[in-house]
Amino acid sequence: MNIAQSVADLRTYFNTGATRSYEWRMSQLDAVVRLVEENEEALMKALMEDSGKADFTAYSGDVMFVRGEALHTKKHLKKWMKPRKAGSPLMLKPAKSYIQPEPLGVVLIIGAWNFPLHLTLGPLCGAIAAGNTCMIKPSEVSPKVSALVCELVPKYLDARAVHVVEGGVEETTQILAQRFDKILYTGNSHVAKIIMQAAAKHLTPVTLELGGKNPCIVHEDANLDVAASRIIDVKCSNAGQICVSADYLLVHDKIYNDFLPKLSSRIREFFGDDPQQSPDYSRIINGRHLMRLKALLDEGTIYHGGRMDERDNYLEPTILVDVPENAKVMQEEIFGPILPVFKYSELHEALAFINQREKPLALYVFTESDAVHADVEQETSSGAMVRNHLMVHASNQALPFGGVGNSGMGCYHGQFSFDNMSHLKSVMIKPTWMDPRGAYPPFDDKAMAMRKKITRWLMS
Numbered sequence: 001m002n003i004a005q006s007v008a009d010l011r012t013y014f015n016t017g018a019t020r021s022y023e024w025r026m027s028q029l030d031a032v033v034r035l036v037e038e039n040e041e042a043l044m045k046a047l048m049e050d051s052g053k054a055d056f057t058a059y060s061g062d063v064m065f066v067r068g069e070a071l072h073t074k075k076h077l078k079k080w081m082k083p084r085k086a087g088s089p090l091m092l093k094p095a096k097s098y099i100q101p102e103p104l105g106v107v108l109i110i111g112a113w114n115f116p117l118h119l120t121l122g123p124l125c126g127a128i129a130a131g132n133t134c135m136i137k138p139s140e141v142s143p144k145v146s147a148l149v150c151e152l153v154p155k156y157l158d159a160r161a162v163h164v165v166e167g168g169v170e171e172t173t174q175i176l177a178q179r180f181d182k183i184l185y186t187g188n189s190h191v192a193k194i195i196m197q198a199a200a201k202h203l204t205p206v207t208l209e210l211g212g213k214n215p216c217i218v219h220e221d222a223n224l225d226v227a228a229s230r231i232i233d234v235k236c237s238n239a240g241q242i243c244v245s246a247d248y249l250l251v252h253d254k255i256y257n258d259f260l261p262k263l264s265s266r267i268r269e270f271f272g273d274d275p276q277q278s279p280d281y282s283r284i285i286n287g288r289h290l291m292r293l294k295a296l297l298d299e300g301t302i303y304h305g306g307r308m309d310e311r312d313n314y315l316e317p318t319i320l321v322d323v324p325e326n327a328k329v330m331q332e333e334i335f336g337p338i339l340p341v342f343k344y345s346e347l348h349e350a351l352a353f354i355n356q357r358e359k360p361l362a363l364y365v366f367t368e369s370d371a372v373h374a375d376v377e378q379e380t381s382s383g384a385m386v387r388n389h390l391m392v393h394a395s396n397q398a399l400p401f402g403g404v405g406n407s408g409m410g411c412y413h414g415q416f417s418f419d420n421m422s423h424l425k426s427v428m429i430k431p432t433w434m435d436p437r438g439a440y441p442p443f444d445d446k447a448m449a450m451r452k453k454i455t456r457w458l459m460s
C-alpha cells in the first residue's frame with residue numbers, strides 16, 4: 001500500500017464533507033457494532049491465537065468494550081454534536097456565544113498488542129463519531145487480530161473513510177512522515193517520544209495513552225478479604241498485561257502477615273493449584289516478554305508462584321517480597337503477573353514512596369476511611385484513582401481515561417473520545433443594531449475616562 005496516497009485519499013474524502021452528517025456517523029457506528037457482533041467467534045479465536053488470552057478477558061476487554069463504546073456513542077451522539085451553550089459577559093453584550101464541535105480531519109490511531117481490538121476500534125468510535133476520516137495501525141505484535149481488523153474494517157465501514165495499515169516500525173515510520181490532524185497512540189513511553197517528535201513536524205496534536213507503575217495501597221483498616229479478591233482478580237487478568245493493573249502493593253505493616261496468605265489463597269481459589277491448566281488464566285504475549293519478566297524475578301524472595309513454561313509462554317501468578325527498592329522489578333513497568341509487595345507503617349511513607357516515582361496511570365487504595373482516601377487523593381497525582389477496587393474506572397464511559405506526566409497525555413472514552421477527536425470551536429455572534437461611536441478611535445481623554453468608568457462598573 002502506498003501510505004502517502006492512502007492519507008491523501010482520506011483527506012480528499014474528508015474534504016468532500018461526506019463524513020460530517022449525523023446519518024453518516026451513525027451508520028459507521030452501526031457498522032462497528034455489526035463488525036464485532038457478526039465476527040465475535042473469529043475475533044475471539046484471533047485474540048486467543050495471538051496471545052493465549054483467556055476467553056473472559058478477550059470477551060470483556062476487547063469485544064464487549066468496543067461494542068459498548070459504539071452503542072454508548074450512538075446513544076449520545078446527537079447531543080454531543082449540538083452547539084454547547086456559553087455565556088457572554090456583560091461587557092461584550094449584546095452577543096450570543098456557543099461552542100461548536102467540528103471534525104479535525106484525518107486521524108491516526110496506533111494501537112498496542114495487549115487489547116488489540118479495544119485499542120484500535122475503541123478510539124475509532126470517537127474518530128468517526130466526531131466526523132473524521134481515520135487511518136488505523138494495529139500492533140504487529142498481535143498479527144492475527146491485526147490481519148482480521150484489516151480484512152473486516154473495509155467490509156463493514158466506509159472504505160473511503162477508514163483505512164487500516166498493517167506493519168511494524170518501518171510502516172509506522174512511513175505513516176508518521178505524513179501529516180495528520182490528530183494522532184492517538186497507545187503503547188510505551190519510549191515510542192511515545194518518537195510519535196511526539198514526528199507529530200511536532202506538522203504541529204499535529206497527540207493523545208498518548210501510556211503505562212507506568214500503578215501502586216496499590218492496602219491500609220490497615222481495609223476489608224482484607226475483598227482487597228485480596230479484587231487485587232488478584234485484576235492482577236491475574238490477561239496475566240497482568242494491562243496498563244491499569246496493579247504494578248506493586250504497599251501494605252500496612254499491621255496487616256501484612258494476615259494479608260499475604262489471603263493473596264496466595266485467592267490465586268489457588270481462582271486458578272487452582274496449577275494455573276497453567278486454568279481456562280481463565282492467560283499467557284504472556286511472546287517469548288521475548290517472558291524472558292523480560294523472568295529477569296525481574298532475580299531480586300527479592302518469591303512468596304508465591306514463580307513457575308514458568310517457556311514452550312507455553314506461561315508464567316504463574318507470582319508474589320515477590322523483600323524486594324530492594326532499587327531492584328529491576330521496581331525500575332520499569334512490570335506488565336506481567338508479578339506482584340512485588342512492600343510494607344509501610346505510616347501513610348505518609350507510602351505516599352512518599354509513590355511520589356518519588358513517575359506519575360502512574362492509575363493509583364489504588366483499599367481503605368474504609370474517608371480521611372485516608374482524602375490524603376491519598378490530595379497528596380498524589382495519577383491518571384485515575386480508585387478506592388476499594390482496581391481497573392473499574394476504565395469501564396465507566398462517564399470518566400475520562402488517560403494518564404498524566406509519564407503515563408500519558410489527553411484522554412478518551414465516551415464523550416471524552418468525541419471531544420478528543422473534535423475541535424471545540426468558539427463561536428460568537430454580535431448584532432449590528434448597537435454600534436456606539438465611542439468604541440472606535442480616536443480616543444480622547446473623555447472617551448478614556450468613560451471607558452474606565454464603564455469597564456469598572458461592568459466588572460465589579
Ligand code: NAD
Pocket residue numbers: 110111112113114115119137138139140141167168169172173186187188189191194208209210211212242243244333335361402403408
Ligand atoms: P506495541 O509493541 O504493540 O507498540 C505499540 C505500537 O507502537 C505498535 O503499533 C507498534 O507498531 C508501534 N511502534 C513500536 N515501535 C515503534 C517505533 N520505533 N516507531 C513507531 N512506532 C512504533 O506495544 P507496547 O509499547 O509494548 O505496549 C505496552 C505498553 O502500552 C505498556 O506500557 C502499557 O502500559 C501501555 N498501554 C497503555 C494503555 C493505555 O490505554 N494507557 C493501554 C494498553 C497498553
